[in-house]
Amino acid sequence: MSTAIEGMEEIIKEFLVESAEGLDLLDRDLVALEQDPSSRELLGEVFRAVHTIKGTSGVLGYPQLEKVAHVGENLLSRMRDGKLVLNPAITSGLLAMVDALRRLLSELEQHGNEGAGDYAAVVRQLEALLAESQAAPEPKPEAARTATAVEAPPAPANIDTVPEPNPAPGAAATASPDLAKDTAVGGSNIRVDVGLLDKMMNLVGELVLARNQILQCSSSQTDAAFFNAAQRLNLITTELQEGVMKTRMQPIGNVWSRFPRLVRDLALQCGKQVTIEMEGSETELDKTIIEAIKDPLTHILRNSLDHGIEKPELRLQAGKPASGRLHLRAYHEGGQVNIEIGDDGAGIDSEGVKQKAVQRGLINAQQAERMSERELTNLVFLPGFSTAEKVTNVSGRGVGMDVVKTNIEKIGGTVDLQSVRGQGTTLKIKIPLTLAIIPALIVSSGGERFAIPQVSLLELVRLDGSQGASGIEHIQGVPVHRLRGRLLPLVFLNLELGLGTGNSVRHGTEGTNNIVVLQTDTHQFGLVVDDINDTEEIVVKPLGKQLKGISCFAGATIMGDGQVALILDVLGIAQMASVVTEVHEQAVTGSAGMDAAARAARQSWLLFRSGENSRLALPLSAVARLEEFSLTKVERSGDDEVVQYRGEIMPLVRMSHLLHENGSGGDPLQVVVFLARGRSIGLVVDRIEDITDEAVEVRNDERRGFLLGSAVIQQKVTDIVDLQQVLAHAAQVAAAEAMTGGN
Amino acid sequence: MAEQQFCTFYLDGLFFGIEVEKVQEVIRHQAMTRVPLAPKLIGGLINLRGQIVTAIDLRLRLGLPERGAGALPMNVVARSEDGAVSLLVDEIADVVEVSEEAFEQPPDTLQGEARALVRGVYKLPGKLLHVLALRQAIAVDSQNHGSTSCLEAST
Numbered sequence: 101m102s103t104a105i106e107g108m109e110e111i112i113k114e115f116l117v118e119s120a121e122g123l124d125l126l127d128r129d130l131v132a133l134e135q136d137p138s139s140r141e142l143l144g145e146v147f148r149a150v151h152t153i154k155g156t157s158g159v160l161g162y163p164q165l166e167k168v169a170h171v172g173e174n175l176l177s178r179m180r181d182g183k184l185v186l187n188p189a190i191t192s193g194l195l196a197m198v199d200a201l202r203r204l205l206s207e208l209e210q211h212g213n214e215g216a217g218d219y220a221a222v223v224r225q226l227e228a229l230l231a232e233s234q235a236a237p238e239p240k241p242e243a244a245r246t247a248t249a250v251e252a253p254p255a256p257a258n259i260d261t262v263p264e265p266n267p268a269p270g271a272a273a274t275a276s277p278d279l280a281k282d283t284a285v286g287g288s289n290i291r292v293d294v295g296l297l298d299k300m301m302n303l304v305g306e307l308v309l310a311r312n313q314i315l316q317c318s319s320s321q322t323d324a325a326f327f328n329a330a331q332r333l334n335l336i337t338t339e340l341q342e343g344v345m346k347t348r349m350q351p352i353g354n355v356w357s358r359f360p361r362l363v364r365d366l367a368l369q370c371g372k373q374v375t376i377e378m379e380g381s382e383t384e385l386d387k388t389i390i391e392a393i394k395d396p397l398t399h400i401l402r403n404s405l406d407h408g409i410e411k412p413e414l415r416l417q418a419g420k421p422a423s424g425r426l427h428l429r430a431y432h433e434g435g436q437v438n439i440e441i442g443d444d445g446a447g448i449d450s451e452g453v454k455q456k457a458v459q460r461g462l463i464n465a466q467q468a469e470r471m472s473e474r475e476l477t478n479l480v481f482l483p484g485f486s487t488a489e490k491v492t493n494v495s496g497r498g499v500g501m502d503v504v505k506t507n508i509e510k511i512g513g514t515v516d517l518q519s520v521r522g523q524g525t526t527l528k529i530k531i532p533l534t535l536a537i538i539p540a541l542i543v544s545s546g547g548e549r550f551a552i553p554q555v556s557l558l559e560l561v562r563l564d565g566s567q568g569a570s571g572i573e574h575i576q577g578v579p580v581h582r583l584r585g586r587l588l589p590l591v592f593l594n595l596e597l598g599l600g601t602g603n604s605v606r607h608g609t610e611g612t613n614n615i616v617v618l619q620t621d622t623h624q625f626g627l628v629v630d631d632i633n634d635t636e637e638i639v640v641k642p643l644g645k646q647l648k649g650i651s652c653f654a655g656a657t658i659m660g661d662g663q664v665a666l667i668l669d670v671l672g673i674a675q676m677a678s679v680v681t682e683v684h685e686q687a688v689t690g691s692a693g694m695d696a697a698a699r700a701a702r703q704s705w706l707l708f709r710s711g712e713n714s715r716l717a718l719p720l721s722a723v724a725r726l727e728e729f730s731l732t733k734v735e736r737s738g739d740d741e742v743v744q745y746r747g748e749i750m751p752l753v754r755m756s757h758l759l760h761e762n763g764s765g766g767d768p769l770q771v772v773v774f775l776a777r778g779r780s781i782g783l784v785v786d787r788i789e790d791i792t793d794e795a796v797e798v799r800n801d802e803r804r805g806f807l808l809g810s811a812v813i814q815q816k817v818t819d820i821v822d823l824q825q826v827l828a829h830a831a832q833v834a835a836a837e838a839m840t841g842g843n
Numbered sequence: 844m845a846e847q848q849f850c851t852f853y854l855d856g857l858f859f860g861i862e863v864e865k866v867q868e869v870i871r872h873q874a875m876t877r878v879p880l881a882p883k884l885i886g887g888l889i890n891l892r893g894q895i896v897t898a899i900d901l902r903l904r905l906g907l908p909e910r911g912a913g914a915l916p917m918n919v920v921a922r923s924e925d926g927a928v929s930l931l932v933d934e935i936a937d938v939v940e941v942s943e944e945a946f947e948q949p950p951d952t953l954q955g956e957a958r959a960l961v962r963g964v965y966k967l968p969g970k971l972l973h974v975l976a977l978r979q980a981i982a983v984d985s986q987n988h989g990s991t992s993c994l995e996a997s998t
Contacts, residue, residue: 306893548877597879643888644897645925646983650880656888656895664876664888664895 115156116209117291122149123205124357126198130191131360135375137186146194147176153201164214165204171226172197175233184233188368193229195361196222294387297348304337304344305639308537311337312636312660341537350390352430352439353381359401363426366405373412373423374405383430385437389531392511393439396504400441400527401426403501408445408525418522420444436555437533442526448519450476457482477519481505509671512538512555540638540667542659543616543629546599549665551638551657552627556618556670560632564612572613572628581615581626582793584720585704588617590626591677593668596652620674627673636660640667652676703796705813706772707789711761717813718821720791724775727782728768745773745780753830754784755821758806774827781830790814848940849965849972852919852932855907859932859973860939860965867922869935872915873898882983886931889918896920898929904980905960921977928981941965941972949973 126149133142154169172194178184200222207215311333318330356378367374385393409415409424416422427442454468457479468476481501508515513531532538532555540551561583563571572579572590579590593599615626638657647653651672659665704720729743734752736742741752752771756762771782796811798820806829808820849860850869875887875898884903889896898918902910910916916931945965949958960980965972 309893546879548879599879641895643895644928646885646897646899646928646981647878647881649984650878652880653878656876658890658893658895662890663874664890666876666878666888 112160112208115160116205119153119156119201119205122153123198123202125149127195127361128357130194130198131364133186134188134191134364140180143176143180147173147180150176150197162204162208162214164217164219165201165208168197168200168204168219168222171223171230175226175230178230178233190229190233191364192368193225195365197226292347297344297387300344301348304341305537307337308341308637308639309658309660313662316660345386345537348387349384350387351382351384352390352437353378355390355394355397356381356428359398359428362398362401363405366402370406371411372405372409374409374426375423376426376428378428380430381428383432383437385531386533389511389533392507393513393529393531396507396529397439397441399501399504404441404443404445404525404527408443408447410446414446432533436530439529439531440526441529442524444524447521447523447525448477448480448517449521450519453477453479474518477517480517481515512553537637537639539635540657541616541635542633542665543593543614543627544631544633545629546594546597548597548599549633549659549663550593550629551636551665551667552616552618552670553654553667554635556620558617558619558624561615561617561626562612562632563615583617583626584791585793588615588624588626590615590628591673592628593673594630596673596677618670618674620671623674625674625677638665638667704791704793705796706791707813707818708755708770708772708785709787709789710755710785711759714759714761715789715816715818716755716785716807716821717796717811717818718772718823722774722823723772724780725773726788727771727773729771729782731767731769734769741784743771743782745782748780750780750782751830752782752784753826756784756786758826758829774823776827776831781827783826783830796820846940846942848938849974850919850938851936851972852917853934853936854902854905854932857907857973858936858967858970859901859975861919861921861930861975861977863938865921865977867920867927870918870920873918873929884983886916886929889929891920891927891929894927896927896929898931899981899983900931901975901980902931902933904983921981923977923981930975930980939967939972941967 126146129142129146129149133139133146136142150169150173154166154173157165157169175184175190175194179186179190184190200219203217204214204219207213207217314330315334318327321327359378360376363374363376404426405424409426410418410420412422415424425444427440427444429438429440429442431438450473453476454471457463457476458465458468462479462482463471471479481504505515508529508531511531513529516528516530517525518528519525539554541554541557543550543552561581563581571581573582574580575587579592580587581590582588614629614632616629616632617624617626636659638659640655641657642655643650643653652669653672654667654669656664656666705717706720706723707715707717710716727745733743734741735744737749737751741754742749743752744750750773752769766786770785770788772785772788774781774783792814794813796813798809798811806822806825808822810817810819812818848863850863850866851858851860853859870891873889873891875889877887878885884900886898886900889898900910900916902908910933914933916933917935918929919932919935920927920929945967946963947966948963949961960976962974962976964974
């Protein structure tokens with residue numbers, strides 16, 4: 101193999117990459133240009149992109165490619181000269197040219213030649229447009245035709261010399277800053293092979309594991325030098341990991357850039373008017389995730405356009421502007437990326453959804469009656485569901501939203517649908533930033549360790565002592581735990597996985613139970629494990645294909661001690677334990693309904709102490725938060741104590757003062773925060789004791805001061821705080837303080 | 844070239860071999876993480892220098908009696924299209940070179956499951972070398988809890 105040919109291959113490869121980028125740009129710019137046909141800047145960019153492809157393909161000797169680009173360029177050149185104004189027909193023609201170019205390029209990439217495709221139709225289409233334009237406004241069509249054909253090939257630089265005052269300065273003005281920018285960018289950017297980045301990511305993954313191992317060693321060592329080195333290694337590894345992860349990040353705009361074109365084509369096809377707005381297209385995501393969401397997003401967009409947005413006449417009837425609006429929004433939130441796709445269309449007809457779901461046997465009529473509006477709209481995610489009255493070319497073939505949902509879930513994301521009838525539909529997708537390295541909670545069960553991705557984790561509940569026994573109840577044999585008044589279905593990990601003996605834990609009669617509260621997209625459940633170890637950054641590794649069939653594992657990872665641990669697939673476990681199936685859910689809620697009366701009487705209580713002897717309780721539902729404040733944070737305002745809390749001044753009321761007792765208060769202060777009339781009020785107590793869930797009978801014959809009366813809670817006499825009184829008192833204090841503050 | 848090299852090992856007294864180019868490495872017993880719900884013949888997962896490799900117990904795969912308690916298996920790490928797979932064997936033997944003339948179809952000494960997983964035998968002085976059909980041997984489907992018969996796997 102001679103070096104000359106190798107060099108040529110390099111050039112062709114570069115040409116392919118550059119042209120592909122150029123075509124993506126063209127798609128976007130052409131649609132933008134259609135909106136704003138007077139923009140010289142956009143026109144200049146479009147022209148340059150086509151011109152570059154034409155020029156290079158001529159040099160490299162690809163006649164087909166050159167020919168297609170050439171006719172397009174002719175047309176554009178007329179527009180740039182102000183002799184032709186863009187209209188939908190021309191846009192379609194130019195977009196067809198972009199498609200033809202793309203086909204040719206992919207032929208080149210795959211087979212190394214232009215292939216046997218016939219592009220005469222596109223060329224004819226463009227030539228016809230050109231002829232048409234010349235026939236109408238131009239007095240001498242023949243002359244103009246030859247003139248443009250000859251004039252066009254020279255580079256844009258030539259334009260500066262054209263003595264036409266109108267177009268020339270504009271084109272020149274846009275050309276020169278761009279050139280400057282290009283060189284500046286060229287100096288600080290290089291193209292890197294994705295394979296290399298993937299390899300680097302793997303290596304960093306290994307490094308993270310080795311770091312974890314070393315950190316584990318260093319904690320048992322007394323050698324200070326080693327400890328310091330380990331700490332430094334820790335910091336550097338973290339930084340390196342972030343850096344490498346950044347190299348794989350791409351703005352979501354890379355996917356979105358194709359949407360304006362798609363929306364335009366679809367809108368034409370469906371006879372609708374649609375504008376698309378994009379917000380946050382610079383939001384970055386890992387490359388693998390970008391690829392994974394490409395198809396689902398396209399599908400959602402198609403759906404919105406086809407089913408969501410109405411025809412112009414219907415929109416006008418409904419008092420909406422004729423042109424529908426699609427809104428894409430992406431933003432980071434809590435280590436995740438949120439993507440919203442909204443339309444201002446007809447919304448989802450929940451009645452229609454209900455009927456269809458029942459008709460298709462996806463749910464039964466009883467279930468349908470019990471479902472909330474939101475649950476109903478989310479039924480469109482069920483496999484085999486399609487609300488479209490007729491199957492159109494665009495969507496409605498019954499393989500729709502369920503595929504979108506599974507694809508998003510595959511990458512650890514969730515989908516939520518909100519729809520207001522007549523006003524539109526918004527789909528909200530939450531996806532993780534990256535898949536390669538994730539924070540996870542390590543638990544053990546049946547003598548094995550498992551990693552649970554932190555994204556699915558809501559909270560940890562530990563039941564010990566007497567609670568261990570009473571915390572787990574059974575409804576028709578289904579174990580549940582009352583979590584702040586709500587029934588949480590429980591899944592015993594060791595039983596699900598067939599580990600260990602599944603001893604007494606099943607009945608919750610003894611010992612400690614650790615409940616990991618997990619969230620799948622729509623359901624919460626508690627996973628009961630033997631032990632909760634730690635949180636750790638883990639590197640996700642795929643399982644061999646021999647194990648792919650086991651749905652409750654999402655992969656495996658290597659722990660700090662070099663051992664392998666399996667990563668639990670939360671959704672898989674929920675499905676296996678049938679927490680997620682509708683039937684089961686109905687069973688739980690249905691039977692819960694039976695003791696609804698009993699449940700109504702039950703309430704969650706916050707138990708606390710103030711002073712030496714008072715054991716007090718107040719309804720947990722009224723509590724906004726429990727906080728601790730160091731005494732140094734407490735400031736005085738007049739006679740009253742206040743703290744700065746979440747950007748406001750929160751008055752503190754000491755429970756012991758209200759009861760005329762000598763409460764110690766202690767440091768830090770234990771504060772129960774309430775929200776009353778939009779502002780926070782802090783009640784200082786001595787000690788928070790417990791939260792309990794009981795049916796309480798309050799005897800109010802002992803009503804005194806700030807107490808409602810007393811009751812027996814957890815077999816002990818407990819005073820119930822009259823919250824209304826306390827808050828009213830606090831409001832007075834706050835008002836007084838505002839007065840003194842004003843004076 | 845009618846010569847072929849085999850990496851050989853023992854399973855329940857039987858002498859087996861895999862083409863040497865399909866073997867990545869041979870390592871001593873490794874600590875394994877068991878995989879709940881997987882078929883029994885999945886020995887577990889091992890950490891091979893940062894790569895997670897599934898170990899298949901060849902004795903169980905071939906329908907041979909289980910290894911006695913306390914007998915630690917060795918790993919023959921084989922290359923496959925989907926990455927490395929470890930085969931748990933009793934004991935590693937030498938790399939042997941055999942000539943094609945010594946090849947014959949599987950003998951009747953092997954029955955049931957094992958028969959479909961043995962491509963043939965080489966008659967060596969004093970013993971027979973069973974050639975493992977690697978692709979079939981590692982085609983284990985965990986979906987139906989290991990009930991995959993060899994016939995299914997080999998089709």
